[in-house]
Amino acid sequence: MAEILELDGVATAYDKADVLQGVSLSVQSGSITCLLGSNGSGKTTLVRSILGLTPARAGRIVFNGTDITRLPTHKIIAAGIACIPEGRKVFPKLTVEENLRVGAYQERSDKVTLARMTEIFQIFPRLSERRAQLAGTMSGGEQAMISIGRGLMCAPKLLLIDEPSLGLSPLFVKENFNIIRQINQRGITVLLVEQNVRQTLAISHFGFVLSKGRVVTSGTPSELSAREEVKAAYFG
Numbered sequence: 736m737a738e739i740l741e742l743d744g745v746a747t748a749y750d751k752a753d754v755l756q757g758v759s760l761s762v763q764s765g766s767i768t769c770l771l772g773s774n775g776s777g778k779t780t781l782v783r784s785i786l787g788l789t790p791a792r793a794g795r796i797v798f799n800g801t802d803i804t805r806l807p808t809h810k811i812i813a814a815g816i817a818c819i820p821e822g823r824k825v826f827p828k829l830t831v832e833e834n835l836r837v838g839a840y841q842e843r844s845d846k847v848t849l850a851r852m853t854e855i856f857q858i859f860p861r862l863s864e865r866r867a868q869l870a871g872t873m874s875g876g877e878q879a880m881i882s883i884g885r886g887l888m889c890a891p892k893l894l895l896i897d898e899p900s901l902g903l904s905p906l907f908v909k910e911n912f913n914i915i916r917q918i919n920q921r922g923i924t925v926l927l928v929e930q931n932v933r934q935t936l937a938i939s940h941f942g943f944v945l946s947k948g949r950v951v952t953s954g955t956p957s958e959l960s961a962r963e964e965v966k967a968a969y970f971g
């Protein structure tokens with residue numbers, strides 16, 4: 736399998752706070768790759784760096800053969816990366832359908848947009864039933880579906896998902912993981928940021944563990960679940 740995303744020595748800081756201290760990792764095309772790590776280890780910062788929201792100060796990020804390190808966010812999205820942000824962030828005053836349309840804002844053809852929406856309604860029949868409902872009145876689990884659906888509307892090659900199960904009931908968490916697997920089976924590569932270690936490793940092909948802005952270990956799910964760093968990141 737080829738690498739779709741590669742980070743080499745990425746360092747990122749906010750103002751004076753250094754966060755990522757030279758992160759190198761790669762994501763194989765077609766995989767679900769997870770990024771584990773305790774609170775404040777820099778997971779969201781890494782996602783922000785890939786998207787160009789908080790650009791890397793040093794190092795290189797290559798996506799699909801293109802150096803995207805210094806590209807503006809809209810170009811990175813146009814290149815085929817979508818993000819489902821931490822906290823989901825639906826537009827509460829827009830309907831389900833309008834929220835989905837926002838995800839396809841770079842698509843000019845309404846026909847293409849509608850075809851994608853039909854596909855998303857197949858994945859999430861619930862959203863189809865509630866397409867005219869205001870997103871802010873949907874349940875947490877339903878808002879998670881909107882957020883994932885919106886990410887899929889731009890037909891990404893790579894989907895970054897930042898803590899999708901945070902704040903969801905166990906039933907929705909389970910459903911969410913099933914959906915992520917289903918999305919991956921449709922050919923979309925996934926970089927999954929999670930704290931829900933067991934369920935994340937169950938659907939991932941490979942994983943990296945971040946601690947204090949550095950990759951401390953990486954491996955297959957079975958390798959990782961046996962390692963002390965993984966236990967330490969969550970229970971230590």
Ligand SMILES: Nc1ncnc2c1ncn2[C@@H]1O[C@H](COP(=O)(O)OP(=O)(O)OP(=O)(O)O)[C@@H](O)[C@H]1O
Pocket residue numbers: 749750752754772773774775776777778779780781821
């Ligand atoms: N906008 C910001 N300005 C300054 N510091 C920030 C900013 N955002 C994050 N940080 C700091 O960067 C560090 C890493 O934060 P980050 O949000 O990347 O962690 P995380 O691994 O996503 O944590 P969590 O699991 O809690 O979401 C933290 O110390 C945090 O306080």
Ligand SMILES: [Mg+2]
Pocket residue numbers: 778779780821897
């Ligand atoms: Mg975070």
